[in-house]
Amino acid sequence: MKLREPGIFTVDAVAGELRGAGTRYRKTLGDLQGLYEDDAAFERLLAERGADAVMYEVTDHKPSSDAGDMIIGVTRMIPGKVGREYFLTRGHIHAKANRPEMYYGEAGYGLMLLESPDGEVRVVEMRPRTVCYVPPFWIHRSVNVGAEDLVMTFAYPADSGQDYDIIAKAGGMRQRIVDDGAGGWTAVDNTSWRPRPADLVASLYGQAA
Secondary structure, eight states: OOOOOOOOOEEETTTTEEETOSEEEEEETGGGTTOSSOHHHHHHHHHHHOTTOEEEEEEEEOOOOOTTOEEEEEEEEOOOEETTEEOBOOOBBOSSTTOOEEEEEEESOEEEEEEOTTSOEEEEEEOTTOEEEEOTTOEEEEEEOSSSOEEEEEEEETTOOOBOHHHHTTTSOSEEEEEOSSSSEEEEEOTTOOOOOHHHHHHHHTOOO
C-alpha cells in the first residue's frame, strides 16, 4: 500500500494564513448580505467599502475527502461591526452532522458561537492558545469581537462537508453577538429565528457514524 507523504506547513499568525496550503478562498462583504440584523447599517457599509471588500479568508490543506483523513487550515477575519453587531462568518453545521471540529486561537479576540439543531446556545471565547472543541451536531460560527484580526487554526474530518442552509432556513442563529455599550460584547436573541422542524432535528441526530 502506498501511503501519502507527511505534510509540513507553517502557521503565519501575522498574515493569518497557512503557508504551503493548496487552497485559499475569501468571503466578501457582498457574500454576507442578509446575515446581519441592521439592513440599513449593512447598506451603508456596503456603500463605503464595496461589495468586494474581503471580510474573512481561509487557507487550507485538503489531502482528500476520504473518511479517516483530515483537513487543516487557518482562518483570518477582520474586526468591525455592522451597526451594533460584530463581524461574523456565515457559519455551518457539517453535512455529515456527526463530525467534530477543532479551533486553536492564534491571534486576536473572538468567539465561537454554537447552536444545537434544537436551539441550545453556547458561546466560547477565543484568544491566543485557546482550543475550542466543536462536538458533533453543533452549528458553529466565528465572531470577531476584538480590535485586530482574529486568526485561528482549524482541523476537521475530511469527509465532513458543510451545510450553510440550516442557518438560513431558521432565520439565522438563535443569538446575535453585539456591542454591550461598555467596550465589550453580549449575546442577544435573534428575533428572526425560528425553531427547526422536529423531523429535521431527528434526522440529523439519527445519522449513522
